[in-house]
Amino acid sequence: MHELSIAISIVEMAEEEAKRQRGRVAAVHLRVGMLSGVVKEALLSSYEMASADTPLAGSRLQIEEVPIVVYCGACRAQRETKSAQWFCCPECGTPTPEVIRGKELEVVALEIQ
Amino acid sequence: MPEPRLVEVRKNILKANDVIARELRERFRNAGVFVVSLVSSPGSGKTAFLEKILSLLHLQCRVAALVGDLATENDAVRLARSQAPVKQIVTGTLCHLEAVMVRNALEEWDLNGLDLLFIENVGNLVCPSSYDLGENLRLVLMSVTEGEDKPLKYPTIFNSADVAILTKTDLAQAVEFNEDTALANIQAVRPGMRVFKVSAKNGQGVAEFVDYLRSRQIALRPAAPV
Numbered sequence: 001m002h003e004l005s006i007a008i009s010i011v012e013m014a015e016e017e018a019k020r021q022r023g024r025v026a027a028v029h030l031r032v033g034m035l036s037g038v039v040k041e042a043l044l045s046s047y048e049m050a051s052a053d054t055p056l057a058g059s060r061l062q063i064e065e066v067p068i069v070v071y072c073g074a075c076r077a078q079r080e081t082k083s084a085q086w087f088c089c090p091e092c093g094t095p096t097p098e099v100i101r102g103k104e105l106e107v108v109a110l111e112i113q
Numbered sequence: 114m115p116e117p118r119l120v121e122v123r124k125n126i127l128k129a130n131d132v133i134a135r136e137l138r139e140r141f142r143n144a145g146v147f148v149v150s151l152v153s154s155p156g157s158g159k160t161a162f163l164e165k166i167l168s169l170l171h172l173q174c175r176v177a178a179l180v181g182d183l184a185t186e187n188d189a190v191r192l193a194r195s196q197a198p199v200k201q202i203v204t205g206t207l208c209h210l211e212a213v214m215v216r217n218a219l220e221e222w223d224l225n226g227l228d229l230l231f232i233e234n235v236g237n238l239v240c241p242s243s244y245d246l247g248e249n250l251r252l253v254l255m256s257v258t259e260g261e262d263k264p265l266k267y268p269t270i271f272n273s274a275d276v277a278i279l280t281k282t283d284l285a286q287a288v289e290f291n292e293d294t295a296l297a298n299i300q301a302v303r304p305g306m307r308v309f310k311v312s313a314k315n316g317q318g319v320a321e322f323v324d325y326l327r328s329r330q331i332a333l334r335p336a337a338p339v
Contacts, residue, residue: 002208002240002243005207006126006127009127009129010126013126017122021120023118027117029119030126035268035269036243036269037240037243037269037273084268084269084302085268085301085302087272087301087302087303087304088301095301095305097303097305097306099272105126105127106123106124106125106126107122107124108121108122108123109119109121109122110120110122111119111120112118112120113115113116113117
C-alpha cells in the first residue's frame, strides 16, 4: 500500500504546476501501466485523502490504464499481452521478457480553471 | 466559471526517486561496488539466505549489507554474525525502501572499501517493485513453503527482478512442493529468468550462487590501470 505516498507526490506536483499556470486544478490526468505496481482503486481513494485540505480538494483524478506491450522477436512486432501472468506473444506464443509499455506512472495533463 | 483548459505536463511521478537512484548507481560504479538488492514476502528467508552468503563472501571479498525493516533491528543483529559490516534502515510504517533511504544510510560509508553491497528490502512483494534503489541486480526470493503460484500472484515484482532464488529447498518434500510448476510460473511472468535453488539450512545451492555473484561482480569491476 504505497499508493498514498504516490498520491501525495501527485498532489504536490499538480499544486506546483497550478501555481505556475495561475489557476485551480479541476482534474489530473494520469497514465498508469499495468506493471507499475499501483492499484487504480487504491490510488483513487488515496488521492481523495491526499488532496483534502489542499487547493486540489475536490479535484478529479482521471486514470488511463496502459496495457502491457511486449516486443516479439519472432514476429518482429510489438504486441499487447493478454495478461500480466503470461509474457508471451499473443499471436505466435513465443515467450518474451522485453517489455515496451506497461510500467508508466506519470501525470500527463492537468485541467486548469 | 471559465471552461477548464488542458495543460500537458508529462511528469514521471517517481522522478524524485529515480533521480536519486541514478546518482546512487553512478556512485556505486565509480567506487567499483556491485550492488544486489533482495525482495520477497515476509518470512521467505531473505535474512537466513543473506547471512549464509555473507559468511561465505566475507572470506573472499569486501562485503557489507543494508537491511530494511519496519520496526526491529533483529535482522541486522542476525546478519552481523557473519562479521560483515551491517546497517539497519528502520522504515517505521513504510512498506518499502526508497532510494533516499539508501543514500542516507550510506552517508558515513566509504564505498571504495567495498566489492559487494547487499540491500535487503522490507518483506513485501508489492510496493518495492516501483522503487529503483540504484542496484545492479535485483533478486526475488520465494520459499517452497509459499506455494508454486507466487510468481503468478505477484507478476510485477518478478518482472522487476533479474534473478529468482527458490529458498528452503530442504522443506520441499515435506510441503509437497511441485518444482516444475513453480519454475514454469517464473518463466511465464519473466521468460529467461535465471533461477537458483538454495537451502540456507543445509547449504545446498549456496556455493553455486556465490560463484555466480562473484562472476557478475568481477565482470563489472573496472579494469585495473596498467
